[in-house]
Amino acid sequence: MPHPRTAARPDVIEFTSATKIYRSLLGRSVTAVEDFSLTVAEGEVLGIAGPNGAGKSTLISLLLGYLRPTAGSVTIAGIDPRKYVEKNGIGYLSELMTIHPGWTAESALTRFAILASVPPADVKTRVNAVIEQLGIGEHRGKKIKALSKGNLQRLGLAQSLLRDESVMILDEPTHGLDPVWTQRFRGIVEGLRRPGRTVIIASHNLDELQRLADRVAIIDHGRLQRVVQTGYDQTAETAGTYRIGIAAGAERVREMIPAAVETGGGEFEIPIRSIHDLNDILAKLIDAKILVASVIPARSVLEQQFREAVGEQE
C-alpha cells in the first residue's frame, strides 16, 4: 500500500519555479514547463500524470540534467542534477528505447553495468540477475533491433535495476508490456520502495499511478495543476464516482438518489463526496430493500482529479 508522505523525511528533489522555454533559431518560442515548484521526499514514490505534450518529458530531462531550466532551479540532494547524476547515477527508464540496434541485449546490459560502476567481479552476476528478473533470458543473445517492443521495454527496465540507485525515474514504464508483464512490473516497482530511495513514475496510466504512487502531480500546459494524494486512507477526504449494480428495485434508485445516473443494465453511476458518503448511500438502498449486486469504483479519485485539472469534464 502506498505510504502517506511524512514531514520527517527530507526532500531530495526540488523544483523551484522551474521554467523551460525552447527557442528556435527563427525566434519562435515554446514554453514546455512554466513556474513549476514541487518537492519530492526521500523514500517517496511520486507519479507524474498529464496529457500528451503537458511537459512530462521536459521535467524528466531537467531532472537528468539533459536540459537546464530557463528560469528557476532544479536540484537533487541539493546540487545541480547533472552533477548529481555524474556522481551517483540515476536508475532511469526512458520512454524512448534508444539503444544501439547492433548491440545484443546482454552486451547492452554489460555495458550499462560497467558505466553504472558495478564492480568488475559483480557485472556478470548482476546482468544475469536482471535478465532473470525481467524474463529476457531467451533473448539475451538477440540484437536490439530484433527485440519486440515489450522485450525492449523489459530490457530498459532491467538496465535501470542494475544497481541499487537512490533515485529512480521511470518514464511510461509499462508502455508496450502485455497484461502479464504489466502486472509483474507493478510488483517490481512495489519492490523498489525502500527508505532512502525516491522513485518518480511518469505515466498516462492513472490506474497504475493510483496503485504505485504516494502522490501524483498532475501537469498540463507545462504547469503543475494539482498534487493528489493517493491510497484508500485518503479517499475519505476526496470525491469519486462509483458504479452500483442493482439486482432488484432499480426503478426506485433515481427517486432516492437524484444524482444517480442510470447507465443501463440496472447500473447507476453515483458521485460521492467521501467513503462515508458511499456507505450512507448503500445503507439507504439496503434499508429500502433494494438489492445491491455490485459496487465498483467507476472513476478513481485520481481520474476524477485529473479530469478536473486538465479540463476534460463530462
Next chain:
Amino acid sequence: MMSSNLRRYLLWQFRDFVRDRGYAILLVGFLIGFTIVAPVRGLGRTIDSTLARNLVIAVLSQVTFILAFITLNGIVSTDRKLGYYRFLFSKPVSIPAYYVQLFFVYFIGFLAAIAILLGVFSFFTAPIDLVGPLLFCALLYLSLGGIAFLISTLFRYDWPILAGIFLGSAVLHQMWQFQEGWRRMVLSILPPVYRLTAELPNIVNRRPVDTNSVLWLLGYSAICFAAGLYVLRRRPFA
C-alpha cells in the same frame, strides 16, 4: 582524469569503432588505394621502395582526408541525434570525459586501420617504412579532430558542415593565398589544413618539416577541442 568505469568501458568503445567505422575505413581505403596502385602494376613496371613511397604519398593525399572524415563524423552528434545519450549518461559518467576517451579511441582505431591498409599496400608494392605515413595520418587526425569535435558538439548534422568548412577553406586558400587585407584575415581564421597537405612529402620521407605550420595547425585544433569540451560541459545535451 578518467574514472574507473570509463576506463573499463574503453574496450567497448573500441568494439563500436571497429563495427561502425573500422570496416568502412578499410573498405574505402582499399578501394581508393587499389585505383591508384593497380594502373602502375598494370604497366608491368617494377615497384621499388622509392616508387612505393611516391605511391604512398599519392594514396595518402587522396585517402586520409576521407578516412579521417569517416572516423570523426558524428563523434558526438550521433549520440545526440539518435538519443543514445539517454541511457549512457544516466549512469555516473562525465559527458566531456566520455567523449575525450572516445576521441582517443577513434585516434588509435584510425591509426590501426591505416597501418593495416599500409601493410596491404606494401604487400602489393614493396616494403615501406610505416613511421612517416603513420606520423602524417596521426597529425592529420589531430589537426582535423579538434575542429570536427567542436562542430559535432554544436550541430546535429556535422558532416556536411565540416566538409563545407574544409572545402571552403581549401578553395579560398587557392584563390586568396597571395592576397592581402581582409582576405588574408579570413584565410587566417579558417582551418589551415592545407598547410599539412603541403608537408605530406616531407613527413612521409622523414625530411625536415615546417614546424611552424604543423604547430599552428595543431594549436588551432587543440583550441577547437577545448572549446568543444566547454560546450559539452555548459550546453544541455538534449
